[in-house]
Amino acid sequence: MSTRLARKFASLSLITLLWLISSPITEAHHAVLRFNLEEMTATADRIFVGRCLSIEETEELIAQGQMPVTRYTFEVVRAVKGKLTKQVTFSQLGHPSHRAFGKGGEITMNGRAVNADTFIHGMTEYHVGDRLLLFLIPNYLGGKVTYPVGLYQGAFYISRMPSGQELARNGINNLGLFTAAYNGTSMFAANAKLVFPERDNPLLEGQGLSSKSQSMVSKRGALPLDGLLELVDRINTAHGGQSGAIVSSVKGGTIQ
Secondary structure, eight states: OOHHHHHHHHHHHHHHHHHHHHSSSOOOGGGOOOOOHHHHHHHOSEEEEEEEEEEEEEEEEETTEEEEEEEEEEEEEEEEESEEESEEEEEEESOOOEEOOOOTTOEEETTEEEOTTTOOTTOOOOOTTOEEEEEEOOOBTTTTBOOBTTGGGGEEEEEEOTTSOEEEEOTTTTTTTTTSOOOSSSOOGGGOSSBOTTSSSOBOSSSOOOHHHHGGGGOOSOEEHHHHHHHHHHHHHHTTOOBOEEESOSGGGOOO
16 A cells, blocks of 8 residues: 555544544444444344354455455354345455564554554454354445444354354354343334343343343353343334345355
């Protein structure tokens, strides 16, 4: 990247960072608005379980300049909210970190090498083979890019236990999924249907939820994926949303 473009990207990164801080959608890494599961579900326009197939670091014409973006392609295993093709591609602003080799002059963060000209701190990263439950916000910056709701909060990495049970955990160990107050991004506490953070039992009873879903409010850390998906489905339906669907094409088959 040329010095001129690097300066332009640095300016855009600052603008984006300030927008993330002030926007009701989310905030920057060190002052992120917390999302409970209901508001996270209401804020996302696409929710799906998928596996990362490929990563492409490239540039995109954004804000009258070529800016670094990373295109991720996922195989959709289950569409929870929104119409999605079997393979979806979406772009996030910036380039991810890479393996650090301990060379002089290398800039590292959490043991990973980063490029100060193209790296955005707090932006979620994925690797080929990763399996995730993703909650993506509507595209922004002219429809070019997206990111998970609340940055790392809306990206749940899926692991499989020796027993075969699948667990889901986001970047803050699922903190606040049932206890974070509504922040007003896309709904207010008065519009809550299932999650009531101020109550001793924050999950509304009598909704026909399985015991696995009902017991999640008392668990710390990773949560059963099937119970989490059941609850997200129920929240989406309670807010009048349609169940997700895998379709043959959506605007040419690509979601950016």
